[in-house]
Amino acid sequence: MKNKISPWLKSGLTDIIDELENTYTEHGGINHIEAGILPSRKKIIEIQRQLMRIVFPGYWEEEGLSKTRVKYFLGEILHDIYKHLSDEIEKSLRYRCKMAGCKSDACRKMSIEITMKLIEELPSIRTMLKFDVAAAFDGDPAAIDKDEIILAYPAIVAISTHRLSHPLYEMGVSLIPRIMSEYAHSLTGIDIHPGAKIGKSFFIDHGTGVVVGETTVIGDEVKLYQGVTIGALSFPKDERGQIIKEAKRHPTIEDRVTIYAGATILGGETVIGHDSVIGGNVWLIKSIPPYSRVVISNPDLTITHKDEKSGK
Amino acid sequence: MKNKISPWLKSGLTDIIDELENTYTEHGGINHIEAGILPSRKKIIEIQRQLMRIVFPGYWEEEGLSKTRVKYFLGEILHDIYKHLSDEIEKSLRYRCKMAGCKSDACRKMSIEITMKLIEELPSIRTMLKFDVAAAFDGDPAAIDKDEIILAYPAIVAISTHRLSHPLYEMGVSLIPRIMSEYAHSLTGIDIHPGAKIGKSFFIDHGTGVVVGETTVIGDEVKLYQGVTIGALSFPKDERGQIIKEAKRHPTIEDRVTIYAGATILGGETVIGHDSVIGGNVWLIKSIPPYSRVVISNPDLTITHKDEKSGK
Amino acid sequence: MKNKISPWLKSGLTDIIDELENTYTEHGGINHIEAGILPSRKKIIEIQRQLMRIVFPGYWEEEGLSKTRVKYFLGEILHDIYKHLSDEIEKSLRYRCKMAGCKSDACRKMSIEITMKLIEELPSIRTMLKFDVAAAFDGDPAAIDKDEIILAYPAIVAISTHRLSHPLYEMGVSLIPRIMSEYAHSLTGIDIHPGAKIGKSFFIDHGTGVVVGETTVIGDEVKLYQGVTIGALSFPKDERGQIIKEAKRHPTIEDRVTIYAGATILGGETVIGHDSVIGGNVWLIKSIPPYSRVVISNPDLTITHKDEKSGK
Numbered sequence: 001m002k003n004k005i006s007p008w009l010k011s012g013l014t015d016i017i018d019e020l021e022n023t024y025t026e027h028g029g030i031n032h033i034e035a036g037i038l039p040s041r042k043k044i045i046e047i048q049r050q051l052m053r054i055v056f057p058g059y060w061e062e063e064g065l066s067k068t069r070v071k072y073f074l075g076e077i078l079h080d081i082y083k084h085l086s087d088e089i090e091k092s093l094r095y096r097c098k099m100a101g102c103k104s105d106a107c108r109k110m111s112i113e114i115t116m117k118l119i120e121e122l123p124s125i126r127t128m129l130k131f132d133v134a135a136a137f138d139g140d141p142a143a144i145d146k147d148e149i150i151l152a153y154p155a156i157v158a159i160s161t162h163r164l165s166h167p168l169y170e171m172g173v174s175l176i177p178r179i180m181s182e183y184a185h186s187l188t189g190i191d192i193h194p195g196a197k198i199g200k201s202f203f204i205d206h207g208t209g210v211v212v213g214e215t216t217v218i219g220d221e222v223k224l225y226q227g228v229t230i231g232a233l234s235f236p237k238d239e240r241g242q243i244i245k246e247a248k249r250h251p252t253i254e255d256r257v258t259i260y261a262g263a264t265i266l267g268g269e270t271v272i273g274h275d276s277v278i279g280g281n282v283w284l285i286k287s288i289p290p291y292s293r294v295v296i297s298n299p300d301l302t303i304t305h306k307d308e309k310s311g312k
Numbered sequence: 313m314k315n316k317i318s319p320w321l322k323s324g325l326t327d328i329i330d331e332l333e334n335t336y337t338e339h340g341g342i343n344h345i346e347a348g349i350l351p352s353r354k355k356i357i358e359i360q361r362q363l364m365r366i367v368f369p370g371y372w373e374e375e376g377l378s379k380t381r382v383k384y385f386l387g388e389i390l391h392d393i394y395k396h397l398s399d400e401i402e403k404s405l406r407y408r409c410k411m412a413g414c415k416s417d418a419c420r421k422m423s424i425e426i427t428m429k430l431i432e433e434l435p436s437i438r439t440m441l442k443f444d445v446a447a448a449f450d451g452d453p454a455a456i457d458k459d460e461i462i463l464a465y466p467a468i469v470a471i472s473t474h475r476l477s478h479p480l481y482e483m484g485v486s487l488i489p490r491i492m493s494e495y496a497h498s499l500t501g502i503d504i505h506p507g508a509k510i511g512k513s514f515f516i517d518h519g520t521g522v523v524v525g526e527t528t529v530i531g532d533e534v535k536l537y538q539g540v541t542i543g544a545l546s547f548p549k550d551e552r553g554q555i556i557k558e559a560k561r562h563p564t565i566e567d568r569v570t571i572y573a574g575a576t577i578l579g580g581e582t583v584i585g586h587d588s589v590i591g592g593n594v595w596l597i598k599s600i601p602p603y604s605r606v607v608i609s610n611p612d613l614t615i616t617h618k619d620e621k622s623g624k
Numbered sequence: 625m626k627n628k629i630s631p632w633l634k635s636g637l638t639d640i641i642d643e644l645e646n647t648y649t650e651h652g653g654i655n656h657i658e659a660g661i662l663p664s665r666k667k668i669i670e671i672q673r674q675l676m677r678i679v680f681p682g683y684w685e686e687e688g689l690s691k692t693r694v695k696y697f698l699g700e701i702l703h704d705i706y707k708h709l710s711d712e713i714e715k716s717l718r719y720r721c722k723m724a725g726c727k728s729d730a731c732r733k734m735s736i737e738i739t740m741k742l743i744e745e746l747p748s749i750r751t752m753l754k755f756d757v758a759a760a761f762d763g764d765p766a767a768i769d770k771d772e773i774i775l776a777y778p779a780i781v782a783i784s785t786h787r788l789s790h791p792l793y794e795m796g797v798s799l800i801p802r803i804m805s806e807y808a809h810s811l812t813g814i815d816i817h818p819g820a821k822i823g824k825s826f827f828i829d830h831g832t833g834v835v836v837g838e839t840t841v842i843g844d845e846v847k848l849y850q851g852v853t854i855g856a857l858s859f860p861k862d863e864r865g866q867i868i869k870e871a872k873r874h875p876t877i878e879d880r881v882t883i884y885a886g887a888t889i890l891g892g893e894t895v896i897g898h899d900s901v902i903g904g905n906v907w908l909i910k911s912i913p914p915y916s917r918v919v920i921s922n923p924d925l926t927i928t929h930k931d932e933k934s935g936k
Binding site: 431 | 832
Binding site: 008009012013016017019020021023024029030031032033034035036037038039040041042043095174175178179181182185186189191193195208209210211213214227229231232247249262264281282283284288289291292293294295296 | 678679680681682683684685686687688689690691694695698699702703706736740743744746747750751753754757758761765766768770771772774775776777778811812813830832833850851885886904905920925926927928929
């Protein structure tokens with residue numbers, strides 16, 4: 001048998017290697033050869049895991065975490081994050097910079113500054129997460145305590161990833177925040193673009209299918225259910241018909257708004273006024289004032305009955 | 313370069329470590345320090361994997377499974393499950409117990425009893441899963457055989473996780489059943505609370521976005537499609553305005569009901585009578601009698617046509 | 625303590641092992657014992673990872689990829705794919721063949737041929753993926769460049785898995801294409817059956833909840849949003865009431881159709897004419913001509929306002 005296939009392995013595979021190598025030169029857009037090193041998805045996921053250990057201390061430690069160990073625990077993990085995150089950010093900056101053969105250490109310097117800033121923000125990120133966990137506990141009758149929420153709620157994975165990736169997005173780091181948010185999306189079904197601005201005490205129940213677009217602005221104490229889309233209506237184009245990538249394309253959701261399952265809210269000029277409630281499956285493409293309650297008025301169902309005996 | 317950053321590494325990082333350590337004391341609700349060991353998500357996922365090897369024997373074995381090996385196979389895996397599951401359950405019981413410095417072995421004893429009970433239920437869990445796999449095969453024309461269903465259907469991951477975690481929930485184990493169900497949710501997009509009571513021959517086609525709430529009761533031969541929510545309408549509150557966490561908040565779905573994609577059924581008093589069919593996207597917050605057929609009556613679509621030639 | 629539990633470990637566990645072993649003989653449909661080796665999910669996922677390294681070269685390499693290394697890189701990975709994929713396909717063919725004690729090397733030969741064909745198709749699969757990535761870039765204003773799309777877009781995981789698994793499905797390999805597509809479904813929430821025929825420049829934005837059924841036909845330049853179902857309406861049955869598994873059960877979507885979030889299109893005879901736009905949440909079970917625009921005409925919302933001052 002092995003002899004029979006060796007001709008293809010020798011010539012056929014060589015041919016296909018040549019052919020593929022040619023497509024590596026020809027095709028634009030799907031090759032990354034001789035082009036610098038991209039941030040590593042694997043390493044970014046590991047950094048994210050380490051950041052979670054810091055912001056929720058003791059929840060993921062196989063042997064628990066004692067008070068006396070805390071300083072060593074923090075020192076060890078933060079040194080690790082410092083080293084690896086600054087390396088990945090440097091890759092990202094050099095990738096965007098694209099100045100061939102640049103000898104400057106500007107990218108290195110900036111990557112260290114950005115890493116330091118993120119680490120310095122961790123205490124205030126923890127304050128935000130404290131409010132998010134409390135919002136989950138208040139919002140879900142099935143929750144037994146806050147530990148269960150931290151250990152088992154997809155919303156916490158999605159929201160803490162957002163609280164950690166959004167500062168990187170704001171500081172102009174490309175690729176890394178999106179790799180972080182898409183990893184959380186993959187784990188939870190919740191797709192929050194790292195560009196979205198989200199206030200405190202944010203909760204998403206169940207979460208699968210939620211989409212929150214890049215230029216969305218969300219106030220405090222907002223609650224979303226599964227399948228809610230906060231998206232773009234259409235894309236503003238410039239005079240040459242090109243999409244203007246910087247325009248505000250997604251809605252603003254003011255404080256204390258609740259949006260029930262499957263609702264869709266679209267458009268950069270759409271503002272949902274504070275203290276409003278949006279019912280399930282509602283489709284909204286215009287602003288509504290504060291204190292509104294929007295529901296689909298006629299569910300308009302047809303209910304027919306089969307004859308029980310005939311079974312029809 | 314390295315010299316330039318060392319000042320921050322020396323003083324800045326030390327400052328932030330102190331600051332974080334302070335927040336570890338201050339914040340309530342998002343720290344788990346000096347507080348006993350929580351069940352390990354990593355170990356629970358591994359136990360779940362071992363349980364799957366037992367309930368679907370031979371499907372995940374790289375080298376196949378021969379009849380002569382079965383007894384050793386079972387003995388080895390069950391000893392492993394016995395040891396690790398009883399350890400994790402003990403952590404969970406001690407966590408709930410919260411009696412500082414308790415020297416009693418009551419938690420250990422109970423964790424062993426619960427583990428034994430789950431292991432003793434495995435044959436009847438297998439009987440239930442046999443009906444679930446048959447329901448999938450009967451319900452999906454794309455299925456070639458039952459092996460494909462076991463190897464590739466997300467419904468099987470979600471339902472077998474439920475059949476294994478629900479007994480732990482019923483026996484009062486906290487955290488572990490929810491970690492199990494959320495792991496399945498992460499893999500499948502199907503979110504079934506371990507508290508839900510589900511009859512035999514249960515099938516979910518595609519599944520992404522399905523939500524089945526904690527106090528749901530589902531009869532035999534029920535079939536759900538993707539995006540179906542069986543959820544809470546509002547949360548009963550006590551006289552002080554606090555949510556009553558024990559109330560039945562989710563619907564009852566009787567035998568032989570089919571619920572099509574995107575339908576939403578809400579409320580603890582809502583009963584879907586047996587042999588009923590709920591159409592796609594239907595929104596139901598009241599009971600319907602047996603043998604009903606509920607559809608959205610007017611899709612009420614507007615269809616306009618562009619002039620083919622002008623392309624408008 | 626350990627002495628106290630040993631009685632159960634000795635006798636109880638032995639009893640349950642015997643009981644489970646009995647159910648391994650009794651139950652049909654959920655055992656795979658003394659039955660040949662099934663394709664390994666673990667190995668298939670690893671092969672899929674290697675195929676991704678080939679079709680998007682340089683994107684997942686920790687150390688980057690230089691021009692001079694390309695030939696070795698290709699040779700090494702393709703040899704690896706050749707070996708492991710042909711082994712897994714052989715398992716799949718022998719599994720379907722089910723001729724006990726067959727000494728023929730027909731399954732081995734065919735598995736090698738199929739593997740060779742897939743490898744030979746890699747250059748044209750790359751061409752298709754180039755158009756898919758371009759479609760994503762053109763379709764999403766949030767995309768900064770094509771590298772971000774390859775590194776972070778779930779659509780790319782789902783579509784490239786489809787482009788790689790569909791040829792295996794077409795060549796009659798069972799189990800493997802479904803394991804591949806369900807792995808992608810698990811990662812992305814996008815459920816594309818490997819049987820679906822999909823034209824070039826295909827894009828899915830966000831994607832969670834998308835379902836594309838087995839006999840779906842999709843033209844060129846089609847764009848889907850999250851939560852779109854292209855599914856079966858009902859299953860054609862033969863004269864004995866058995867589902868006809870080969871019938872076309874899913875719609876045809878012609879060129880340049882856009883389908884917005886949450887829309888559902890059902891039925892094997894349903895054809896969406898080219899250059900049409902289907903609005904969000906639309907439910908369609910009949911054909912529409914080319915250049916159509918279908919929207920839900922009356923969102924029919926009820927908006928009420930609480931008295932701002934009283935807070936009611």
